[in-house]
Amino acid sequence: xxxxxxxxxxxxxxxxxxxxxxxxxxxxxxxxxxxxxxxxxxxxxxxxxxxxxxxxxxxxxxxxxxxxxxxxxxxxxxxxxxxxxxxxxxxxxxxxxxxxxxxxxxxxxxxxxxxxxxxxxxxxxxxxxxxxxxxxxxxxxxxxxxxxxxxxxxxxxxxxxxxxxxxxxxxxxxxxxxxxxxxxxxxxxxxxxxxxxxxxxxxxxxxxxxxxxxxxxxxxxxxxxxxxxxxxxxxxxxxxxxxxxxxxxxxxxxxxxxxxxxxxxxxxxxxxxxxxxxxxxxxxxxxxxxxxxxxxxxxxxxxxxxxxxxxxxxxxxxxxxxxxxxxxxxxxxxxxxxxxxxxxxxxxxxxxxxxxxxxxxxxxxxxxxxxxxxxxxxxxxxxxxxxxxxxxxxxxxxxxxxxxxxxxxxxxxxxxxxxxxxxxxxxxxxxxxxxxxxxxxxxxxxxxxxxxxxxxxxxxxxxxxxxxxxxxxxxxxxxxxxxxxxxxxxxxxxxxxxxxxxxxxxxxxxxxxxxxxxxxxxxxxxxxxxxxxxxxxxxxxxxxxxxxxxxxxxxxxxxxxxxxxxxxxxxxxxxxxxxxxxxxxxxxxxxxxxxxxxxxxxxxxxxxxxxxxxxxxxxxxxxxxxxxxxxxxxxxxxxxxxxxxxxxxxxxxxxxxxxxxxxxxxxxxxxxxxxxxxxxxxxxxxxxxxxxxxxxxxxxxxxxxxxxxxxxxxxxxxxxxxxxxx
Amino acid sequence: xxxxxxxxxxxxxxxxxxxxxxxxxxxxxxxxxxxxxxxxxxxxxxxxxxxxxxxxxxxxxxxxxxxxxxxxxxxxxxxxxxxxxxxxxxxxxxxxxxxxxxxxxxxxxxxxxxxxxxxxxxxxxxxxxxxxxx
Numbered sequence: 091x092x093x094x095x096x097x098x099x100x101x102x103x104x105x106x107x108x109x110x111x112x113x114x115x116x117x118x119x120x121x122x123x124x125x126x127x128x129x130x131x132x133x134x135x136x137x138x139x140x141x142x143x144x145x146x147x148x149x150x151x152x153x154x155x156x157x158x159x160x161x162x163x164x165x166x167x168x169x170x171x172x173x174x175x176x177x178x179x180x181x182x183x184x185x186x187x188x189x190x191x192x193x194x195x196x197x198x199x200x201x202x203x204x205x206x207x208x209x210x211x212x213x214x215x216x217x218x219x220x221x222x223x224x225x226x227x228x229x230x231x232x233x234x235x236x237x238x239x240x241x242x243x244x245x246x247x248x249x250x251x252x253x254x255x256x257x258x259x260x261x262x263x264x265x266x267x268x269x270x271x272x273x274x275x276x277x278x279x280x281x282x283x284x285x286x287x288x289x290x291x292x293x294x295x296x297x298x299x300x301x302x303x304x305x306x307x308x309x310x311x312x313x314x315x316x317x318x319x320x321x322x323x324x325x326x327x328x329x330x331x332x333x334x335x336x337x338x339x340x341x342x343x344x345x346x347x348x349x350x351x352x353x354x355x356x357x358x359x360x361x362x363x364x365x366x367x368x369x370x371x372x373x374x375x376x377x378x379x380x381x382x383x384x385x386x387x388x389x390x391x392x393x394x395x396x397x398x399x400x401x402x403x404x405x406x407x408x409x410x411x412x413x414x415x416x417x418x419x420x421x422x423x424x425x426x427x428x429x430x431x432x433x434x435x436x437x438x439x440x441x442x443x444x445x446x447x448x449x450x451x452x453x454x455x456x457x458x459x460x461x462x463x464x465x466x467x468x469x470x471x472x473x474x475x476x477x478x479x480x481x482x483x484x485x486x487x488x489x490x491x492x493x494x495x496x497x498x499x500x501x502x503x504x505x506x507x508x509x510x511x512x513x514x515x516x517x518x519x520x521x522x523x524x525x526x527x528x529x530x531x532x533x534x535x536x537x538x539x540x541x542x543x544x545x546x547x548x549x550x551x552x553x554x555x556x557x558x559x560x561x562x563x564x565x566x567x568x569x570x571x572x573x574x575x576x577x578x579x580x581x582x583x584x585x586x587x588x589x590x591x592x593x594x595x596x597x598x599x600x601x602x603x604x605x606x607x608x609x610x611x612x613x614x615x616x617x618x619x620x621x622x623x624x625x626x627x628x629x630x631x632x633x634x635x636x637x638x639x640x641x642x643x644x645x646x647x648x649x650x651x652x653x654x655x656x657x658x659x660x661x662x663x664x665x666x667x668x669x670x671x672x673x674x675x676x677x678x679x680x681x682x683x684x685x686x687x688x689x690x691x692x693x694x695x696x697x698x699x700x701x702x703x704x705x706x707x708x709x710x711x712x713x714x715x716x717x718x719x720x721x722x723x724x725x726x727x728x729x730x731x732x733x734x735x736x737x738x739x740x741x742x743x744x745x746x747x748x749x750x751x752x753x754x755x756x757x758x759x760x761x762x763x764x765x766x767x768x769x770x771x772x773x774x775x776x777x778x779x780x781x782x783x784x785x786x787x788x789x790x791x792x793x794x795x796x797x798x799x800x801x802x803x804x805x806x807x808x809x810x811x812x813x814x815x816x
Numbered sequence: 817x818x819x820x821x822x823x824x825x826x827x828x829x830x831x832x833x834x835x836x837x838x839x840x841x842x843x844x845x846x847x848x849x850x851x852x853x854x855x856x857x858x859x860x861x862x863x864x865x866x867x868x869x870x871x872x873x874x875x876x877x878x879x880x881x882x883x884x885x886x887x888x889x890x891x892x893x894x895x896x897x898x899x900x901x902x903x904x905x906x907x908x909x910x911x912x913x914x915x916x917x918x919x920x921x922x923x924x925x926x927x928x929x930x931x932x933x934x935x936x937x938x939x940x941x942x943x944x945x946x947x948x949x950x
Contacts, residue, residue, distance in 0.1 A: 252909060323909045324933070429823065445830070449837060460845050461852060472849035473869050475920075482841065615905040615932075617884050672909075693909045711906055715881045763884060765906045 268307025276372025589789025
C-alpha cells in the first residue's frame with residue numbers, strides 16, 4: 091500500500107510540474123489545447139492526492155504500524171474517531187492534507203471558470219500548480235508520509251491525548267481549507283496582473299472563494315480557541331501564541347479584502363490596494379503554514395527544528411518579491427476610475443475599516459516576529475507578551491467594531507446631514523442609553539475600554555436591527571405577508587448584504603464576550619483537601635471527595651483518571667456539581683510496569699458549568715507524588731516476580747496492582763491544586779462565532795439566477811435614489 | 817479647495833498616522849520586551865529584579881513538588897548548563913521532564929522565581945520534526 095502512496099506522490103509532482111509548463115506555454119503561444127491540458131493537470135493532481143490521502147487514512151484506521159507515521163501518531167488504544175484525525179497530526183500527514191485540499195479547491199475554481207477569463211486563467215493555473223508542485227516536492231523528498239519499516243511494531247505511540255478533543259478533528263482541516271482557499275484569489279490576482287486585466291472580473295469570479303477561505307479560517311480559529319479553553323487546563327482561549335497569530339494574520343487581511351473588493355466592484359477604486367491585499371493574504375497563508383511547520387519561533391505548537399525551513403523561506407521570498415514587482419510594474423493599469431468624494435461616505439468608512447484591519451495585522455505580525463527582529467537588531471532574542479498585544483489590539487478592535495456599525499448605514503459617495511439623522515439617530519441613542527444603564531447598574535464603568543466595547547457592540551446590533559426593520563417594512567408594503575415571511579424573502583433577495591449584517595452582529599456579540607471575560611474574570615489557584623472550601627467571586631467551591639478510575643480500551647490500558655467531586659454554592663444555594671479530572675496516559679516501558687502507567691502525557695478534563703451569563707470553570711492537578719514510593723515498590727515486585735507469570739496472569743496482576751493504586755489514592759487523598767475561574771459572558775464568544783458563521787453561510791450560499799437579477803435591479807434603483815438625494 | 821490638493825493632504829495625514837503608529841509599535845516593543853534566553857546566557861547576564869524569558873528543556877530528574885511549589889532545573893537545548901527555577905500555581909498539562917518550556921523568571925539569590933501563569937510547555941508530538949522522539 092505504501093508503494094501506491096509513494097507512486098501517487100511522485101506522479102503528483104510530475105503532473106504539477108508538467109501543468110505549470112503546459113499552462114505557461116499555452117498562454118504565451120496562445121495554444122488553447124496546451125492551456126486545457128494544464129487545467130487537466132490540476133484535475134489529475136486532485137485525483138492522485140485523493141488516492142494518496144485515502145491510502146494514508148486506511149493505514150491509520152487499520153493501525154498498520156509498518157507505516158512510520160502511523161506508529162508515531164496512533165495506537166490501537168486510540169479511539170477510531172481520533173485515529174482518523176491522527177493522520178493530519180503528523181507533519182507529513184498535514185502537508186499531504188494541504189496539497190490535497192489545494193488540488194480540490196483549484197479543480198473546483200478552474201472548472202467553474204473554464205469558459206471565462208481565457209487570458210488570465212492559464213497564469214492562475216500555473217500559480218496554483220506551483221504550490222502543488224512545492225508541497226508534493228516536500229512530500230516526495232523531505233517528509234514522506236509513506237516511509238515504512240520492514241518489521242512493524244506491535245503498538246504505536248498513540249495520538250497525543252491533548253489532541254483528543256472533537257474540535258481537534260476539524261480544526262486542522264478547517265485552517266488548511268482556509269489557507270488553501272486563499273491561494274485561489276491569490277493565483278487569479280497574479281494572473282490578472284500579468285495580463286494587465288485588472289477590472290473586477292477576477293474578483294467577481296473568485297470572491298466566493300475568498301469568502302469561503304475567510305469562513306473556514308474563522309471556523310478553525312474559533313475551534314482552536316474553544317479547544318484551548320476546554321482542554322489545556324489554563325482557562326484561556328487566546329494567548330497570542332505565534333501559531334494562533336499565524337492563522338489570524340491572513341484572516342485579518344482577508345477580512346479587509348472582502349470589504350474593499352466591494353468598492354472595486356462598484357466604483358472601480360482601490361485596485362492597487364485590493365491586489366496588494368490579496369497578494370499579502372496569500373503570502374501570509376503560506377507563512378502561516380511555514381510558522382507551524384518550521385519551529386523558528388517559540389510557540390506552544392512548534393517544536394524543535396525542522397528540515398522544511400529553507401524551502402519555505404525560499405518560497406515565501408519568491409512570493410513577496412514577485413508580488414511587489416508585479417504590483418509596481420502594473421501600477422499604471424491599476425489606476426482608480428474614481429476618486430474618494432468625501433470622508434463621510436461608505437467608501438471612506440470601508441477604507442478606514444481596511445486601514446484598521448491592516449493595522450491590526452501589522453501589530454500582530456510585528457509582535458509575532460519580534461523575537462527574530464530583535465535578534466537581528468540587538469543580537470538578543472526578546473519577546474513581547476500578551477499585554478503588549480492588548481495595548482494595540484484592544485483600541486483598534488474598538489474602532490473596528492464602531493466602523494462595522496457605521497459602514498452599512500452611511501451613504502455611498504457622500505453622506506448628508508439628513509442621511510445621518512435618518513440612519514444614525516436611533517442606533518446611537520440606543521447604544522448610549524445602554525452605556526449609561528451599564529455604567530449606573532453595574533461596575534462596568536470601572537473598565538472604560540470594556541464599557542466602550544459594550545456600547546460599540548450595542549450600536550452595531552442596533553444598526554442591523556434598524557436595517558432589518560426597515561427592510562421588512564418596505565417588503566411588506568410591497569408584497570404583503572407576515573413578518574417572518576417578509577424577513578426570509580428579504581434575506582433571500584440579497585444574501586450577500588444580509589449575510590454580511592449577520593456577520594457584524596455575530597462579531598459584536600463575540601467582542602462583548604471577549605471584553606467581558608477578559609475584564610471581569612475572577613480566577614484563583616488554590617490547594618484544597620477534601621472537605622475544604624474556596625471562595626471565588628462569591629461562589630463557594632467545596633472539594634467533596636476525590637475520584638479515580640481506570641479507562642481501558644480493547645483490553646488495554648488507555649488512561650488512569652484522578653479527579654475531584656466539587657459542589658459549588660452561592661449564598662447557601664447549590665448552583666453546580668462539577669467534576670474536573672486529570673487523565674494519565676501510559677508509556678511503553680516493560681521494566682517499570684506500574685509507574686509507566688503515569689509516565690505518558692497527562693491532560694485535564696475541565697469541570698465546567700457553562701451559562702449565558704457566566705461560566706464556572708474548574709481544573710484539578712492531583713498530587714500523585716505520594717503514590718510514587720508505592721509505584722516504585724510495585725515496579726520492583728513485577729521485575730522480581732513478573733517473569734514467573736504467564737502473559738495473561740501478568741496483565742491481570744498489573745491491572746489489579748493499578749486498581750489498588752487508584753483505590754489507595756481515593757481512600758487517603760492528598761491535597762490537590764485547583765484552578766477555579768468565574769468568567770462572565772464567555773458563552774457569547776462561541777454564540778457570536780456561530781452567528782458569524784451562519785452569516786458567512788448565508789453570504790456564501792449560491793443565489794438562484796432569478797433572485798440575483800432582481801437583487802441587481804433593486805440595487806440599481808437604490809443607487810439611483812441615493813444619487814438623487816446626494 | 818482644489819480636490820487633488822485635498823487628496824494630497826489626506827494622504828499625508830493618513831501616512832503620518834501610520835508612521836506614528838509604527839513608531840509607537842517599534843518603541844514599545846523594544847522597550848517593553850523581555851529578553852528570551854537559554855540558561856547559559858541567563859547565568860551570564862541576569863540582574864536581580866529584572867524579568868527574563870527563560871527557554872530550554874526541563875532537566876531530567878530535577879522536578880520536585882513541595883506542596884504548591886514546584887522546583888525544577890531548566891537546561892540548554894543543546895548543552896548541559898542548567899539553572900534552578902521555582903514555580904507556584906497550576907502547571908500546564910504537557911509539563912514534564914525533558915520537555916521544552918518557556919517561563920518568565922526573576923533572579924532571586926541563586927535561584928530564579930517563575931512568574932505566575934507564565935509557564936508554557938510546548939506541545940510535544942503534534943508538530944514534532946521528523947526523527948525526533950520525545
